[in-house]
Amino acid sequence: MKEKILYGYAGIFNTADDVIKAAKKVKSNGYEKFDVHTPYPVHGMPKAMSLKPSKLGYFALIFGLTGALSALLLTYWISAYDYPLVIGGKPFFSFPAYIPVIFEVTVLSASIATVITMLFIFFKFPNNAHPLNDTDYMKKVSSDKYGIVILASDEKFEESSVEQFFKSVNASEIFPIYFDIEELNANPKILEPKFLLFLLLAGIITSGATYFTLNKLLYMVPFNWMMEQPKLNPQQKSSIFSDGFGMRMPVEGTVARNYLPYAYKNQPEEAEKYLVNPLPVNKSILELGQKKYDIYCSPCHGYYGEGDSRLRGQFPNPPSLHSEKVRTWPDGRIFHVITEGQNIMPSYSTQLTVDERWAIIHYIRALQRSLNAKETDLK
């Protein structure tokens, strides 16, 4: 049989009076490591055991203050610093309105923290492995008896004398308490297949559930995030229309406001005859013209309209804009070309608004003048 390890000696008492007397004696006999167990707090016992008063109160105070302070900072940071919002015309940081929240946080943190401190730091709970548990000593003191234990680790501890002592304070029963060896040597191992299997299952279930929730469940009715909108944004498709295009072409022949259609399709001569440049020549117009010219025209015609383009060689070379022909063209004709295109030059009607086209024409004229200026210009 295994050798038992002694934990301490216990004495059982029948009344609160006995135990409190005994407790005083224990102390006076110079025992340090002892404890008294009673089914309910017996008044005067701490005094009898001459314990120092509990310091938990201070902990509570500290925790409470911490809670209050952090709540205050949080409310301030959120409402006045991180994302200030005008709400009901109140100041960003309206302290009086924050008091309730601060108070609640204080109470919450203080009570939780205090209890945790007591149970897990002071008492080092959970601790079911304690030798006193599962003893009939514990059975007694948990119900209607009162007990004192003197630990074997006490310096003055000697089995005989302790037994003597208990007799002297007329304990009803006296007996030793031993450690539970099995419990000591119990040492469950981590890699048992059962556990691993459980681990795997748990993993699969969690991931499956998470996937389902995040990607399926949350997009079923009634969940609604206003992401699918029953309306048609630009460039969305729509099955209402046979071609599936959500964006429709305007009906042929209709005229939208401020978009008078070009009246001289394939009629350069009429364009030449009727069209006149409505824009005045001034700095801003010319600048606009230049901007648009450099973007849309220069790639082929070159920055100065000499046809020396960056794309030279890749197409039949574009003509210079300084040619006699172009110089003598009325604005209307150039407008027609920009609008309709010519040879391999495409139409620029969708890229350039009507005004932009006229502005470009002014700019082209300026370019032309720059090369072959009239006398008037030289003055």
Added chain:
Amino acid sequence: MSAVDYTQELSVIEGKPALRELDDLISKPLETKPDKKFYIALSITLSMLALFVIGLGLTFYYGIGTWGNNTPVGWGFGIVNFVFWVGIGHAGTLISAILFLFRQKWRTGIARFAEGMTIFAVMTAAIFPLIHTGRPWLAGYLFPYPNQHSVWVNFMSPLLWDVFAVSTYFTVSLIFWYVGLIPDLATLRERTSNKIKKIIYSIFSLGWRFSNRHWQHYEMVYLILAGFATPLVLSVHTIVSFDFAVSIMPGWHTTIFPPYFVAGAVFSGFAMVQNVLIFIRKIFNYEKIITIDTLEKMNKIILVTGSMVGYAYAMEFFIAWYSGIQAEQFTFINRAFGPYAWAYWIMVSCNVLSPQLFWFKKIRRSIPVMFVIAVLVNIGMWFERFVIVVTSLSRDYLPSSWGHFTPTIVDYMILIGSFGFFFTWILLFTKALPVVSIAEVKAVVEGSQPSHHNIE
């Protein structure tokens, strides 16, 4: 604390039972198989609970449209029930914390049970703020956590205060309750022979071993918790009352609300505790522990708080008249004589008149009568909330936007169901945990404490 002298007081436990008898008596329900009556009761509450689940399900799926709420009356039964149940939840902490601070020893018999009720009531209440939102799945927005909108919560909103208050209240009550349970769980651990029970009790008693080195801290913490819980319990219903008091609606915008609501809460809370205890003490024959004196004391409190509430009603009217604001005045006249007058008069007769019977000792001590009165009080208190929420909203500033609130079937399902939810928990509680605090009761049994000279 040993300075306080208990021994002078007369005992709160009838007779002088041996401590072991107490153990046996209190843990009997836990060690015996539930009988037929229990199952009948459970099946009733469960079927009510089913209504609850269906009602909430419909609401969740289709939206608040399934309720009677409309545009002037944005809040209907949902918030009425919320306030009602939070109110019920106030008795527990009051008994266990405030009466503890006042050294009212008679509380020991009922404290544990009342705390339990607090927790269940708050659980019931907490469901409503969630489900009454238009998009319950977004309730997370109510907590200040960093989110993709990078918007935070609005700390100025009483509803947000509610979130903090109710959750705090629930947590603290739970802790308070659990701390109280630890020694009893240890006792049960030592008593039980059943293996599974043993394991469960061991886990939850955390290895408590009645050491007086622990008792010392334990009592300190219990005191601290009581100290915290007391302002907390007052704050909670104060904040609930802010939901209305902080608004600008006539009939809501009233400074008297906080004290008036707290009184009302205690009022209804005690009524509910008293109702249920009457059954408990009969079924588990705890007459010795939950004595008729205790019940009488509770009735006294009901009488006091009832009168406070009555005073508040009168005061509201006076202030409305005194304010000289026509809208304010009309709201109150409208309560008493408008389309919802019936609700108002039910409220007055139940809350103000019926408790006045408790002036007579005979009635205070007659179980059936006090039961009926307490039931009336609970009905009355539900209607108080109904009157405040619905009548005020239904006729506010612009006559053009006045409307009428008519509850739907779903409203009723949820109302009834909430009781099912609450009582199901109560029933399970009575069979799962000691409904009376063993350690505390032992501590107040005559002669359980050392005689005077020994303490000195």
Added chain:
Amino acid sequence: MEDHLLNFNNSMSKDNNDEIKEKLVNGTDEFPESVKEDFDLSKLSKVSRRKFLALLSASTAFAAAACSDYRDKGEIVPYNKRPEEILPGIANYYASTCSYCSNACGILIKTREGRPIKIDGNPDHPINKGKICAKGQASILNLYDPERLQEPLKNNKKVNWELIDKDIINVLKNSIKNNKKVAIITNTVISPTAKKVLEEFKTKYNNTIIISYDLFNDNQRRNAWFKCYGTFEYPSIKWNEAEVILSLDSDFLGNEGNFIENTIKFTSKREVIKSLNYNRLYAAESRMTITGMMADYRLRISPHRQFEFVMSLINELIKYGSAINLDKAAIQKFQNYSLDNFNIHKEKLNHLINDLNNNRGKSIVYAGDTLPEDVHIAVNLLNEILGNNKLYDYSTSFKKQYENSKQEEIFQLIDLMNRGDVDVVIHFDSNPVFHFPKDFGYEEAIKKVGTVISLTESQNETSALSNYILPINNQLESWGDAYARNGIYSLMQPVISPIFNTRQKEAVLLSWIYENEIYDDKIYHNYLMKNFEAEIYNKLKLAVDIKTFWYSALHDGVVLINEENKFPQFKTESINFIKNEISTSDYVVHLTQNYFIGDGKFSNNGWLQELPHPVTKVTWDNYAAISKNTASKFNLEMNDLVEVEVDNRKLILPVFIQPGMNDDTIHIELGYGRKVVGEVGKDVGFNAVKLMSKNFTGSPYIYTNAKIKKSNGKHILVTTQEHHSLDDKFVKDFHRIRKIIQEGTIVKYQKEPHFLHKEKHDLFSITREHKFSGVKWAMAIDLNKCTACNACVASCNVENNIPVVGRDQVERSREMQWIRIDRYYSGTEEEPIVSNQPMLCQHCDNAPCENVCPVSATNHSPDGLNQMVYNRCVGTRYCSNNCPYKVRRFNFYNFRDHFANAYYENELTSLVNNPEVTVRSRGVMEKCTFCIQRIMEARSNAIRDGRELKGSDVITACQQACPSNAIIFGDMNDPNSEISKLRKHNLSYHVLEELNIKPNVTYIAKLRNIHSEEIE
């Protein structure tokens, strides 16, 4: 402390067992105060913790893996070749013409990416000046009506057009062969080109009879005019020059004639802001109308006594002389009429007489469309006597392409049909089965016709009895023109090509005329252009070429033709047409036009069905309006069903007790009670056509000797505003007591302009308030001008994607309209004073709704908007509770899904939604945003053009729609802006000012132009 350190040391020397023992002892040794430094890990059950951690990490890893999937956001479909005028995301506008009634208002259609999303008035149109009615606003929903006909039907089987054309052309030809008749039944034709088509049809098939009719028409007026002036084309009235107006049972501001034009002109003389320029309106009517609500004096006269009333007026006024000279015989006619036979307050009558007399030439007497010819003749005479013909404006007189057919012509046709002499009947977008009185026997007659054809947009009572049902284009898919007013020719262009397999109704006829094998969808487009060139261009003799002119005409939508104005002389002999009779009756049924669903053509339009009636606020229904006295006489209550009987023609419908009703009048609105119509309009209301008959005296809308009988049962009429009876002291006059409605009289205002702000309490805040620099938006509403026409509401619905909630939800008062028009009665049940007040989000600086939102979903923008963050809203409804104006709207359901089994939740109807406005889900709070999408558009334009954003850059939807320009919007921080001046105006006030929530919507107090200083 030391001692156990010590024993820890010497524990080293002890033997193994002791060592363990020592550890254990120390481990479990208890010195409660201190955390022991040598406390032993092995005591804590480490394994279980490791397990736990492993478990935790594993599951989180899996979970993380599970989250890494993103949902498909749909594909992008750009233009292949972008049309020049369209930039994705930028709206285009097309000028066109509204063809839903014969007013032919000019409209401007807003399109996005080639899809129409909103209809407003065309500002270039000289008549409606950029405004249209609620019907026009909401009519866009008809284009996207899920129950539009999509395919042609032959005996209710889908067939293709080619087959149909072939069939019908044959039938038509045969009809000529075996000389039978062909009938075309159409509503009033105002399009010259359409007329040309019809005429061509007639020449091709010369056996054609064309019948044109309208349920609501101005024929009484036209005929009277013909008798008095020799022309049917009666002039429009210069309301803007009339000092005194007497309206005889005419709702000229509500739904008669071109009421938009009338409203514009009328309200331009209700000016208090810049200068005081105010007309006086007398309304002599039996029912409560919009005009009646605007009236300064309201006289209750039953419709069948209007004639007597006018004659007595003439008799009274002729004493003070006359602008035209009448012979003895004529004067004899009036002798025996006297105002004494009317029990109207003498004072009122004297005021009326004096005002008319003192304002000769500056006043107008105007009779309603429903009144008999005689009354109109008498009224014309009266106006002549008073010299009021100065206010006739012939330059824009009212034209029709065909005069409506006389009843006789219709009866002849019906006879022919009955005799089987008619082979083909073509219903040219008309619904006679619903509109013709039952005793016409039309329904039976068409059963005897071989081929019945209905050209219609959606099923109706007539198409249900037709063999061929041919779907036609909506007006937004159609070409066309209109010549409704002298000198004003307007064009109509499509803004989207036909969504379904439909054709333009004129084009259908053309293809039958030309018998062309393959249909060409440009056929009518070209026809129109040709006709335009012939009829308009050539006449005008312009310098520009036709093409340019055509394009610019389309661009403007309207062409002004200066036709010579003729001022016809009044023929005194017309007086002889007047029959000398005084009709007497105990109860008289008065059938009038409803406000929002036309002759039933808008029955399936949820937006219009849900618009609250301007007076009664009833939605989704019509009813018999009676006075309180009549009600108590038959002990009837609201919603009781009554049986109204006019010689054995019976109708059972609910009762509505209307303040200000004349005691002997039963007023019922026509157009309700459609049977064959879409889900929305089916069985909504009660069909009062049942009470009409071919044999009436004077007017088909007025029937004397009616009977009411209480029928058993109730029918709940749903209203958007509770009805508080006026003699209920409990809630009487709250709107005045609470200063919600603040009014005065002209007299008082002239005496002391500051009367409104005599007792002014200064309000202060306990907190420092935010300063708004830059633009700060604000609105002002002039209650002098608001007629409660609901155009703003309709416009807002379309602009902001407001859902239709349906009858049951309105009953639970969950309607969603962001702007509503509150109507308050004061005075007595008999003589109520009505005050209207548009109510919308006031965008308070200290908004109470914002404080209470737990998630900051509603908060304040830097430019002073009270904004709503839909995505953040969890739907606590606390904001709505705390809103003193109750202007917030909550999505109690997903209403698109909840209304009529998701009727409007389909891809077609969703095209009507404004892409710039979020469609709100269930559980979300919403409210007026001051059209923030328009503000943002204006802002981005300003940024693009590099200029400051100005208040005048933004026009809200309601402001744009308001025909009387009662709504002013702008930047209150700009000292020169109109709005900032208005906020300081003597007559401006804020509702519930005393709450100090600083609303940003200012109301201009209504002045009443009465002779006394106080209102009652």
